[in-house]
Amino acid sequence: MTTTRPGSLSALRLANRRRLLSALQDGRQISQAELARLTGLAPATVSGLVRDLADEGELEVGEGVANGRRSRMVRRSPQRLRYGIGLYLGRAHVEAVAGTEAGDLLAESSAELAPGYTPDAAIAAIAALAATVRERAGLTADQVTGVAVAVPAPVDVRTGTLTEAVVLPALDGVALRERLGPALDRPVVVENDANLGALALTRRAGAGAGPLVYVKVATGIGAGVAVDGRLVRGAAGSAGEIGHLPLDPGLTTVCRCGRRGCLETVGSAAAVGTALAAALGREVGPAGLHDLIAEGHPVAARVLEDAGEALGRGLGWLSMVVDPAEIVLGGPLTSAGEAWLRPVVRGFRRAVLPGAARRTRISLSPLGERTESVGALIASLTENSHIAVEMRTDKQDVNA
Numbered sequence: 001m002t003t004t005r006p007g008s009l010s011a012l013r014l015a016n017r018r019r020l021l022s023a024l025q026d027g028r029q030i031s032q033a034e035l036a037r038l039t040g041l042a043p044a045t046v047s048g049l050v051r052d053l054a055d056e057g058e059l060e061v062g063e064g065v066a067n068g069r070r071s072r073m074v075r076r077s078p079q080r081l082r083y084g085i086g087l088y089l090g091r092a093h094v095e096a097v098a099g100t101e102a103g104d105l106l107a108e109s110s111a112e113l114a115p116g117y118t119p120d121a122a123i124a125a126i127a128a129l130a131a132t133v134r135e136r137a138g139l140t141a142d143q144v145t146g147v148a149v150a151v152p153a154p155v156d157v158r159t160g161t162l163t164e165a166v167v168l169p170a171l172d173g174v175a176l177r178e179r180l181g182p183a184l185d186r187p188v189v190v191e192n193d194a195n196l197g198a199l200a201l202t203r204r205a206g207a208g209a210g211p212l213v214y215v216k217v218a219t220g221i222g223a224g225v226a227v228d229g230r231l232v233r234g235a236a237g238s239a240g241e242i243g244h245l246p247l248d249p250g251l252t253t254v255c256r257c258g259r260r261g262c263l264e265t266v267g268s269a270a271a272v273g274t275a276l277a278a279a280l281g282r283e284v285g286p287a288g289l290h291d292l293i294a295e296g297h298p299v300a301a302r303v304l305e306d307a308g309e310a311l312g313r314g315l316g317w318l319s320m321v322v323d324p325a326e327i328v329l330g331g332p333l334t335s336a337g338e339a340w341l342r343p344v345v346r347g348f349r350r351a352v353l354p355g356a357a358r359r360t361r362i363s364l365s366p367l368g369e370r371t372e373s374v375g376a377l378i379a380s381l382t383e384n385s386h387i388a389v390e391m392r393t394d395k396q397d398v399n400a
């Protein structure tokens with residue numbers, strides 16, 4: 001017997017709408033039959049969605065010829081085609097991409113930032129780089145719907161203030177979203193980088209409907225949790241900060257958060273770099289790590305096994321709370337491929353119950369290094385409206 005809940009129905013409908021609009025994001029005109037084939041949706045579903053979206057002015061519908069037959073032709077209303085800019089603000093650099101709602105990239109660029117930069121320097125660099133990618137993409141300022149900035153820290157998305165500023169102390173207490181709005185003259189989203197990675201992955205073709213966890217493993221470790229395509233942020237944006245799970249209080253290394261035994265002191269890319277440097281007597285970057293793995297270097301293999309198993313255990317703890325259908329890994333260690341993924345899966349399976357060990361899929365992000373910036377691009381076009389809707393709802397509640 002099939003049961004339906006109104007909540008899941010509307011979430012599915014929303015996902016189908018997004019899929020359909022994404023298929024038309026490049027602006028070309030295609031037949032309704034072709035649209036059904038591209039989206040994998042049933043022709044009747046496509047028919048209903050096209051009718052609704054045409055009523056809303058999102059689509060233009062007309063008669064035409066496709067494959068020698070008279071067909072119902074559909075295209076995105078030119079005035080509704082939307083472009084956004086997604087940025088990543090790191091400790092020493094800024095990256096930017098310009099692209100479409102479908103996640104298609106039109107231009108990208110990056111710039112160095114002096115470590116310990118001031119808020120003014122960060123805002124100026126973001127504004128300059130956003131203008132660079134916009135121009136490279138051939139877009140006018142008016143054509144850009146919104147801008148989103150990914151930061152490697154928990155964020156209060158209403159103001160864009162970092163709620164834990166260990167990684168970017170210079171931005172402690174700075175309302176980035178409010179400051180960036182006038183500088184960019186566009187609606188701005190500021191969001192945790194792992195959350196944006198999760199957002200990007202939920203929108204990719206073939207993404208399942210179950211809870212998804214994206215884990216960015218870099219200097220620190222952060223997880224983004226998405227349920228039915230919506231981010232779980234927590235009260236202050238700190239949901240998924242698994243880098244500071246007290247994995248083993250017996251560990252001797254003191255974490256940058258001031259505590260001992262945190263997952264990131266043993267499972268992060270920084271921890272891998274420290275262990276490799278200690279054993280080999282030299283610095284090893286992501287490319288160097290890839291080479292060491294390719295030549296079967298025993299030190300690299302062992303360091304990745306230790307770090308991967310520790311990360312897997314930490315993900316096991318998270319899994320006990322969230323029970324994700326899928327866990328996707330990102331960050332520089334993905335360059336090590338299976339040599340890193342295997343121990344992560346092993347550590348995870350040891351940490352969870354047998355059912356979760358069998359059914360939870362763990363993989364490397366198919367979007368590679370661009371996972372967070374593609375997420376920022378999507379958020380620049382979708383999350384602004386989401387926030388506006390939430391604000392309106394709050395107001396209605398007050399008036400009720």
Ligand SMILES: [Zn+2]
Pocket residue numbers: 243244255256257258259262
């Ligand atoms: Zn810590």
